[in-house]
Amino acid sequence: MIQSKMPSIHILLADDDIDDCFFFEKVLDEMPIHIQLDIVRDGEQLMNYLHEHSSRLPDMLFLDLSMPRKTGFECLSEIKENDKFKSIYIVMLSTSYSRDLHYEESMIVLLRDLGADRYIRKSADFARIVHVVNKFYIQNNVQVL
Numbered sequence: 533m534i535q536s537k538m539p540s541i542h543i544l545l546a547d548d549d550i551d552d553c554f555f556f557e558k559v560l561d562e563m564p565i566h567i568q569l570d571i572v573r574d575g576e577q578l579m580n581y582l583h584e585h586s587s588r589l590p591d592m593l594f595l596d597l598s599m600p601r602k603t604g605f606e607c608l609s610e611i612k613e614n615d616k617f618k619s620i621y622i623v624m625l626s627t628s629y630s631r632d633l634h635y636e637e638s639m640i641v642l643l644r645d646l647g648a649d650r651y652i653r654k655s656a657d658f659a660r661i662v663h664v665v666n667k668f669y670i671q672n673n674v675q676v677l
Contacts, residue, residue: 540566541669544590546578546607547571547625548599552654556594559661565669575602579610586616592668594652594661597626605646612647623650623664 543560547553553571560567570590572578579602582589593611597604604624611617624643640651652660 540568541592541665541672542568542588542590543570543592543594543665544578544581545569545571545594546573546575546599546604547594547596548573549596552596552625556661560665563662563665565665567665574600575604575607578602578607582611582614582617589617589620591672592621592623592665594623594625595648596654597624605643608643608646608648618647621668622648623652624648625652625654627654 545553545556547556557569557571560569570581572581578593578595578599595604595607599607604626608622608624611620611622626639636653643651650664652664
């Protein structure tokens, strides 16, 4: 009998908003994929986490732009400048800028230029988390026999 084992996804969430973290965790709990979720609350904790876990980095990082001690922009730049970390798939999270779409579009271009893979607007696009995680999982899913 051949048994297949589906790989899990290791996700790191860097966000200081407790409610957003709770909601994010609940969204992932509903997914039919094994997900290991770790959470850090500020930019300094994020960078310390990555250095301390450099032998087992997360597959995906959901990174809030507005965090204390070090912003998401600063963390994104540091991650992409470090050869050990730059392969991490990074999804930037931010509150909605629906009143100023030009600003938001400019920010998305800047984030992509800095190395972000995706951008999700927190207040309107949290449902997209499932889509982004599923797409990542499907693209990187290798069955182990």
